[in-house]
Amino acid sequence: MLQIETPPPHGGRLIERVVRDPELGRKWAKNCAAAYDIKPTLSDGVPIRNVYREIMSICYGFFSPVEGSMKKAEVERILKERRLLNDWIFPYPLVFDITEEELKDLGVTVGDRLLLRLKGKPFAILDITEIWRIDDAEELATKTFGTPEGNPEVVQEPFNAKMPGWVIYKSLKPVVLAGKYTIINEPTFLEPFDRFWFPPRKSREEYARRGWRTVINHQTRNVPHIGHEFLMKDAGFTGDTEPCHGIQVNAIIGVKRAGDYPDEAIIEGHEAVNLGGYIKPERHIVTFTLWDMRYGNPLESMLHGIIRQNMGCTHHMFGRDHAAVGEYYEMFATQTLWSKGIPSYGFPASVNDVPYGLQIRPQNMKEFWYCPVCNEIAYSECCGHTKEKQKFSGSFVRGMVAEGIFPPKVIFRPEVYKVIVKWWKEFGFPFCNAKYVKEKEVRLEVDLPDMDI
Amino acid sequence: MSKFMSVLLDDKRMEAIKGSGLEEKIDKMFGGALNAFTLELSDDKAKEVMDAFFSARVDSRGFITDVPIAFSRTLFEEIAKAKSLGDDVIDGVLARVDEIKEAAEKESEFLPVPEL
Ligand SMILES: [Zn+2]
Numbered sequence: 323m324l325q326i327e328t329p330p331p332h333g334g335r336l337i338e339r340v341v342r343d344p345e346l347g348r349k350w351a352k353n354c355a356a357a358y359d360i361k362p363t364l365s366d367g368v369p370i371r372n373v374y375r376e377i378m379s380i381c382y383g384f385f386s387p388v389e390g391s392m393k394k395a396e397v398e399r400i401l402k403e404r405r406l407l408n409d410w411i412f413p414y415p416l417v418f419d420i421t422e423e424e425l426k427d428l429g430v431t432v433g434d435r436l437l438l439r440l441k442g443k444p445f446a447i448l449d450i451t452e453i454w455r456i457d458d459a460e461e462l463a464t465k466t467f468g469t470p471e472g473n474p475e476v477v478q479e480p481f482n483a484k485m486p487g488w489v490i491y492k493s494l495k496p497v498v499l500a501g502k503y504t505i506i507n508e509p510t511f512l513e514p515f516d517r518f519w520f521p522p523r524k525s526r527e528e529y530a531r532r533g534w535r536t537v538i539n540h541q542t543r544n545v546p547h548i549g550h551e552f553l554m555k556d557a558g559f560t561g562d563t564e565p566c567h568g569i570q571v572n573a574i575i576g577v578k579r580a581g582d583y584p585d586e587a588i589i590e591g592h593e594a595v596n597l598g599g600y601i602k603p604e605r606h607i608v609t610f611t612l613w614d615m616r617y618g619n620p621l622e623s624m625l626h627g628i629i630r631q632n633m634g635c636t637h638h639m640f641g642r643d644h645a646a647v648g649e650y651y652e653m654f655a656t657q658t659l660w661s662k663g664i665p666s667y668g669f670p671a672s673v674n675d676v677p678y679g680l681q682i683r684p685q686n687m688k689e690f691w692y693c694p695v696c697n698e699i700a701y702s703e704c705c706g707h708t709k710e711k712q713k714f715s716g717s718f719v720r721g722m723v724a725e726g727i728f729p730p731k732v733i734f735r736p737e738v739y740k741v742i743v744k745w746w747k748e749f750g751f752p753f754c755n756a757k758y759v760k761e762k763e764v765r766l767e768v769d770l771p772d773m774d775i
Numbered sequence: 776m777s778k779f780m781s782v783l784l785d786d787k788r789m790e791a792i793k794g795s796g797l798e799e800k801i802d803k804m805f806g807g808a809l810n811a812f813t814l815e816l817s818d819d820k821a822k823e824v825m826d827a828f829f830s831a832r833v834d835s836r837g838f839i840t841d842v843p844i845a846f847s848r849t850l851f852e853e854i855a856k857a858k859s860l861g862d863d864v865i866d867g868v869l870a871r872v873d874e875i876k877e878a879a880e881k882e883s884e885f886l887p888v889p890e891l
Pocket of ligand 1: 693694695696697700705706707
């Protein structure tokens with residue numbers, strides 16, 4: 323078979339745990355044993371994660387086949403083999419964690435249904451099937467990402483407080499309520515996120531409607547410069563008997579770090595690429611997933627593969643330093659996972675070449691730069707002018723933006739730059755400053771309808 | 776050895792230096808898509824800049840980098856005013872050091888939005 327078809331969801335069945343009938347939602351909310359207001363996970367008083375994003379991504383099927391907060395045995399299996407109890411591969415523990423005091427106040431036990439409130443409104447329920455303890459959160463954090471001794475293929479340095487994902491797991495509260503989540507009061511997205519919300523069921527329908535058999539995903543947490551645009555365009559030539567029909571941008575939207583671009587600018591910046599016709603809207607779609615980035619490089623790439631396969635993509639582009647921070651992982655760790663595998667994480671072969679693995683296909687890409695001799699944005703494996711090349715240095719581009727210099731077309735498309743300036747006006751700063759980071763975690767990405775119980 | 780500083784030029788800045796005679800000193804980057812001036816600083820002036828701004832450093836090419844963004848903005852204003860790329864421009868910038876430092880203190884939270 324030369325032609326590739328849309329892959330099935332990871333685990334074989336798309337998870338959808340959203341009650342869309344408000345009457346039914348109200349009924350379920352009413353017979354809960356207790357109610358709990360969702361709070362952000364804090365580190366030194368700073369929000370670093372909000373479990374609401376995990377609940378959204380689980381209930382809308384981005385993380386299929388995961389259905390809820392994990393049992394102890396499941397977390398242990400993930401840390402050992404990166405597999406769920408049903409054998410399907412999965413990179414990270416996902417848990418609903420509370421303090422001992424909170425457990426005492428709630429007075430819930432196994433078999434109880436807990437109402438979860440967000441922004442003071444009913445949001446979801448958790449059907450508790452197990453209550454277990456995290457004995458040592460720091461140990462859990464280290465086991466989640468690995469060590470240079472235990473994972474010598476890819477881990478170069480021990481993880482520490484400068485690694486956001488490690489800090490998230492280290493900051494987990496000691497009591498885990500395990501069980502399935504169900505959203506009983508569907509949130510509405512704030513602008514501009516609302517028009518980019520394509521959860522797996524909807525994205526699959528959209529691609530079928532557009533006649534897209536093959537779709538390649540571009541992972542982003544950046545406003546796209548020309549290097550990103552050419553990565554998308556050139557990787558888009560991957561496909562089967564013809565280039566990919568569609569290019570999906572999926573932005574990871576979640577807790578921000580100072581210096582990142584604001585989420586609003588990232589998502590509208592990508593949209594500007596298609597509105598400007600650089601990749602026409604008929605071939606390009608911008609979407610997002612709610613998730614507080616763990617920066618787990620190869621492990622994060624496995625989650626990215628799961629999310630995008632669930633969304634209906636056939637291909638996924640991976641660059642170097644994929645979802646990386648610092649020098650913890652080797653530069654090409656993600657591409658190693660998606661080519662020969664990483665045995666110490668439980669994968670003696672690529673994650674799409676193991677039982678209960680993924681079907682989405684990797685497109686491992688090298689680098690793009692501007693070459694004045696080729697007179698084009700060149701691919702590092704084509705252009706031989708290594709002396710003349712001009713790289714898209716992140717700090718150079720950011721410096722230019724900060725100084726208010728209108729960037730040339732070979733760096734940012736004017737339409738994309740105007741999006742940066744639009745949100746710069748809104749927030750008083752082109753990047754996320756301390757104020758933005760703090761206010762975002764209060765505002766979140768959603769509002770909830772009133773629901774009287 | 777003398778040190779250098781780079782000043783990027785967009786269309787608005789090009790307009791501001793029109794007819795100054797500085798046009799012929801423009802360096803081209805990205806195949807002519809981006810214009811820039813390269814200032815050569817005497818050792819004394821380079822030292823004055825380094826002493827005035829704690830964050831400043833010299834990179835492997837001998838360029839002074841990591842100065843406050845307000846410094847770079849002021850540097851262009853002084854070039855446009857003096858119509859020169861000499862040490863006198865650096866004197867003009869250093870005369871405004873208090874103003875630059877005040878803006879620099881807010882730079883992690885606030886940056887002026889460019890007019891489009
Ligand atoms: Zn070349």
